Amino acid sequence: MFTHNSGADDKASRRRFDGWSLSERNPEAIKAWMPIWGWFYRYYFQVQTSGWHHMPSVGKVLIVGSHNGGLASPDTSMFMYDWFRTFGYERLVYALMHPSAWQTPIFALPGAQVGAIIAHPKMAIAALRSDAALLVYPGGAQDLFRPYSWRNRIHLANNKAFIKLALREEVPIVPIISHGAHSTLIVLADLYQQVKQLHEWGFPWLLDGNTGVFPVYLGLPWGVGIGPVPNFPLPMQIHTRVCAPIVFERYGCAAARDRGYIDACYERVRAMMQAELDDLVQKYDCLEAKERGFYCPVCIK
Numbered sequence: 236m237f238t239h240n241s242g243a244d245d246k247a248s249r250r251r252f253d254g255w256s257l258s259e260r261n262p263e264a265i266k267a268w269m270p271i272w273g274w275f276y277r278y279y280f281q282v283q284t285s286g287w288h289h290m291p292s293v294g295k296v297l298i299v300g301s302h303n304g305g306l307a308s309p310d311t312s313m314f315m316y317d318w319f320r321t322f323g324y325e326r327l328v329y330a331l332m333h334p335s336a337w338q339t340p341i342f343a344l345p346g347a348q349v350g351a352i353i354a355h356p357k358m359a360i361a362a363l364r365s366d367a368a369l370l371v372y373p374g375g376a377q378d379l380f381r382p383y384s385w386r387n388r389i390h391l392a393n394n395k396a397f398i399k400l401a402l403r404e405e406v407p408i409v410p411i412i413s414h415g416a417h418s419t420l421i422v423l424a425d426l427y428q429q430v431k432q433l434h435e436w437g438f439p440w441l442l443d444g445n446t447g448v449f450p451v452y453l454g455l456p457w458g459v460g461i462g463p464v465p466n467f468p469l470p471m472q473i474h475t476r477v478c479a480p481i482v483f484e485r486y487g488c489a490a491a492r493d494r495g496y497i498d499a500c501y502e503r504v505r506a507m508m509q510a511e512l513d514d515l516v517q518k519y520d521c522l523e524a525k526e527r528g529f530y531c532p533v534c535i536k
Contacts, residue, residue, distance in 0.1 A: 254332060254353030257361060262324040264348035272316040275309070279470050280415075282313050284476035287321055290409060296480070297394075298370045298506060299397055299405040299407045302378035302388050303416035303514070305452065305466040310473055314370075315349065331359060333375060335444060356400070363404045372395050376463060380425060380450040386417035387516050388477045389411070389509045395501045402483065402491040402500070410478040410508045413427035414515045418516035420454030421470030474519050478511050 252259055276282045290296070303310050313332075318328055331354040334340040352358040354371075362369045372378060373394040381390050389412070401408050425450040434440055441449065442462045452460045455467040483490070483500055490496055 236295040245273070252337070252340075252347040253298065253345065254334075254337045254355075254460075255353065255358065256290045256347075257352065257365060259347035260285075260327070260329070260350045264345070265319060265324050265502075267320060268345075268349060269316065272312055276313055276419075278317050280309060280468075280473040281476065282317075282473045284313075284475045286315055286479075287317065289477045290321070290478050291407070291480065293392070295328075295366050295404070295406050297363070297401050297408050298368055298411055299408050299506060299508075300370060300372050300411045301366055301391075301413065302372040302374050303386075304344060304468055304475060305379055305418045305422075305450075305460075307419065307465065307466050307468045308379060308416075309419055309468045310413035310475060311370075311372075313416075313473055314411060314475060327365060328363075328370065328371045329362040330370040330493050331372070335446060336422050338501045346476065359400055360404060361407055363400075365458075367401065371397050371400075376446050378474065380448045380463060382454070383421045383423070387414070387512060389499075389505055391505055393463055395497050396483070398497050398500045398504070402486050403488060405486040407480040407482050408504060410504060410511070412474065412478065412508055412512045412515060413473055413475045413497070414512065414519055415471045415473040416468075416505070418471045420452050420460070420466050422450050424451045425449060428476075444459045454481075474515055475498060476511060476515055476535070478507060481507065 285402060285433075300314070302308060302309070315328075315330075319424065322328075329350045329352050332342070332346050332351040333354050335344065337353055359369060359371070373391040373396070374381075375394070377392045378390045381388070391402060397408075400406075425448055427447065430441055430449045431445075434445070441465070446463045448461070449462055452466070454460055456467060457464070457466070460466055481504060483503075
């Protein structure tokens with residue numbers, strides 16, 4: 236969509252993007268996306284953001300986020316919009332993307348051009364050693380499709396690989412959170428265990444793959460979405476926040492092999508993100524209640 240009609244660009248558009256390279260990132264493609272992201276940022280989601288003074292202006296950093304809103308994940312693109320308008324197009328930032336997404340050209344091509352790489356330790360390490368920022372979502376698909384009742388809960392799925400990565404590569408962690416993005420669809424239930432049981436009885440995986448989740452949700456464009464199928468987000472206001480950097484007491488290979496220390500570091504990150512999200516929820520839910528003339532029990536002790 237963003238290529239010129241040259242032979243070289245036609246060849247690039249036909250090339251398979253698999254996420255195993257740091258060189259597919261294309262600043263010109265990012266520039267082409269910015270007006271589109273900007274329209275959604277200002278008008279569709281009416282994004283409000285804070286905390287960008289916490290983000291280091293140079294050097295490698297591990298950015299850890301909570302995934303929201305199904306495969307559309309609108310807070311991710313809104314964060315990227317803020318990143319590029321803050322730091323420009325030349326500062327390197329990469330984001331880990333699930334291997335299954337690289338099998339779909341609609342995700343693979345634009346993903347690679349804006350800086351996505353395959354979610355694999357080799358590529359994560361390569362990105363950080365190139366002195367880049369790296370964005371990770373430890374909760375993955377479980378986080379993207381967590382129940383609507385969990386919309387204000389940090390769910391990192393007990394995935395501690397990012398802690399080991401930070402310790403081994405000796406980088407600070409900067410958490411990012413959002414409020415409102417997980418209201419852009421309504422996840423009613425996750426039928427993964429039932430679908431898994433059918434597979435164990437000999438049935439093929441529904442939708443041709445085992446993604447670890449099988450949600451039933453209300454949202455666009457399906458009305459009722461069944462399975463981890465793409466969605467178009469509902470127009471809900473999104474609030475994002477960049478949290479203060481977390482620097483651990485110990486780093487190095489020995490620290491990255493210490494299970495007790497890894498658990499403690501993981502809980503420190505999760506607890507901080509939850510506390511920041513609780514604050515964001517209280518601030519904006521109470522404000523919205525007051526604007527509508529409703530009673531807010533949180534504000535009146």
